[in-house]
Amino acid sequence: MDQELTILKDYLKQKGLRLTPQRESILKAFIENEGHLEIEELFDRAKAIDSSIGIATVYRTINLLTECGLARENSLPNGKKFYERLFRQGHHDHLVCNNCGKIVEFEHPLIEQFQKDVALKHDFILQNHQMALYGICSDCKS
Amino acid sequence: MDQELTILKDYLKQKGLRLTPQRESILKAFIENEGHLEIEELFDRAKAIDSSIGIATVYRTINLLTECGLARENSLPNGKKFYERLFRQGHHDHLVCNNCGKIVEFEHPLIEQFQKDVALKHDFILQNHQMALYGICSDCKS
DNA sequence: ATTATTATTGATATTCATTATCAATAAAGG
């Protein structure tokens, strides 16, 4: 939490923004969780720390956390977004169950390398990528 | 166009739905175009054929085309969707310019194979996947 | 400390893409 807080502080200072109790509470709620959080879940967890926090502040703060590299934003085909920790956590992509919504993480360095090759070949400066495999998980098969 | 129309007809019949002039016009507008279409663009092209067509019918019809395998739906991080021909067109994924929005297609059979491997390893029945590489295109670099 | 400046907050209005509703219309089969 200390390192993450420092990263946020530095980012805020650099942008001329301020560290507030709300932002600190939302960061804490976010960091405490290891999984994949939708906004409403993060809102609930933040309210458990400070019940007066508003949903608008949660949206604003998760955007700050994404900008400063502490959070990673993922979009689902249904138009919702979910967030997860990015700091000190290996890069990975996701398998998503089309039936129950379960999210499983995987890493594949070779795919990552090929993505870089493709970008290079097409003269793109690769900034980020987004890959998700959709299907039916083992639980839902049965 | 003939083969596509047959596919749509068969799908509609199988579902107990009807072929209408509107659906035929929207299919035509969709097929005529080789690129990546957002709904509003498809709407404009369909109106050029039949000016009385409503936007709701365009939404309804592109969903039908997606269901019967003639169209492929892609989501952008901004929440919009774009569509492209799927029938008799090789599978590919996309490079997207974060600056000008340009979309470049690429194929990488090895990545596709690895995706299948990953799904198998995690006991998922792979149904579809979604991969996009985001960055700065060669034009925008300069 | 006191004050001045300006970012922040929570509530709420707004936006924007997409879907739902509904009365009028028109396929399709007999």
Added chain:
DNA sequence: CCTTTATTGATAATGAATATCAATAATAAT
């Protein structure tokens, strides 16, 4: 032609995310 029922276009509704705004609080200056 008739009957049944899917379809249409206009428009209302939805839902996630952002914009607005007056009140509040953090920071810097006095």
